Amino acid sequence: MTAPALRLRGLSKHYGPVAAVQEVDLEVRAGEIYALLGLNGAGKTTLMRMVLGMVRPGAGSVTVLGRGPRERPARAGTGYLVEAATAYPELTVRENLEVARRLHRVRATHAVGDAVELLGLGEHADRRARELSQGNRQRLALARAVLHRPSVLVLDEPVNGLDPAGVVEVRTLLTDLARRHGTTVLLSSHLLGEVARLATRVGVLHRGRLLEEFPTGSLPERVHRHLELTTRDDDRAVDVLAAAGFPARRRAGTVVLAGDRATSRPEDVAAALVHGGVALTGLTEVREDLESHFLRLVQAPPGAPGAGEGPRAR
């Protein structure tokens, strides 16, 4: 097996009494798009800065492409966008990218034109950076990050400030870089829906700790489900269901059943009611959306009393 493109071991950082990042173990394989999901202040930026060698870890270690983050092969192989997108305001888009090309010692002069095209900046190539909209400034920052075709991209909130079309473009770009060129992407976001569409794996960071990791493909199974029933006699329905081994409760004019046994065999629930002489007038399966899943996780981390979650996915 090849070594992971990024490897974090016991990574921690305190700022005075604030534990910004706490004992994070994380690996990202080549070609993966790994999204760090977290509320404001969760520690995403601090973690990314340690990956980039901009912040020294308090404890633990980081390797990028098998090297320390400040070693030349790691730096040369990494493109990044952290903090608010910045550029030389008086230089044009093309001139800004030209500076980046020289800094990265990229010989091919067409790299600038390629990056302009890749990020759809053609119309704006000769405008000064300070005249750009926030979204186009973000595109310029992304163009700078990918100009030298790095094998690792570290992107803090890459779709911030982009309009819906821009979000789709960036998603296509990153997916394409990962699939076709094997580029490894570590990104942060608080946009849950976007992360679900873009990332191959998600890590939930909360108060500096990595609470959970899972492949985005497994999300449909991970979100909680319950059944909502409407009946002619809800009190009796609850009693009949309890006797049949389906704990249920009344909520706002419905009868609610959680648990795998009920959600995986709704026909058994219906049959139990019919046998008990209760008229069933409606049965709906309700799935928790991604937003609620995330909020439930950060409010009741796995392992905490009442969290009710299985083992961490690894």
Ligand SMILES: Nc1ncnc2c1ncn2[C@@H]1O[C@H](COP(=O)(O)OP(=O)(O)OP(=O)(O)O)[C@@H](O)[C@H]1O
């Ligand atoms: N240079 C610093 N000095 C002191 N405290 C800091 C510093 N940088 C970050 N922190 C604190 O560390 C914690 C994590 O911050 P961080 O910026 O990493 O979170 P984040 O998940 O990126 O948040 P956001 O989504 O708001 O950018 C916060 O409590 C923050 O106030």
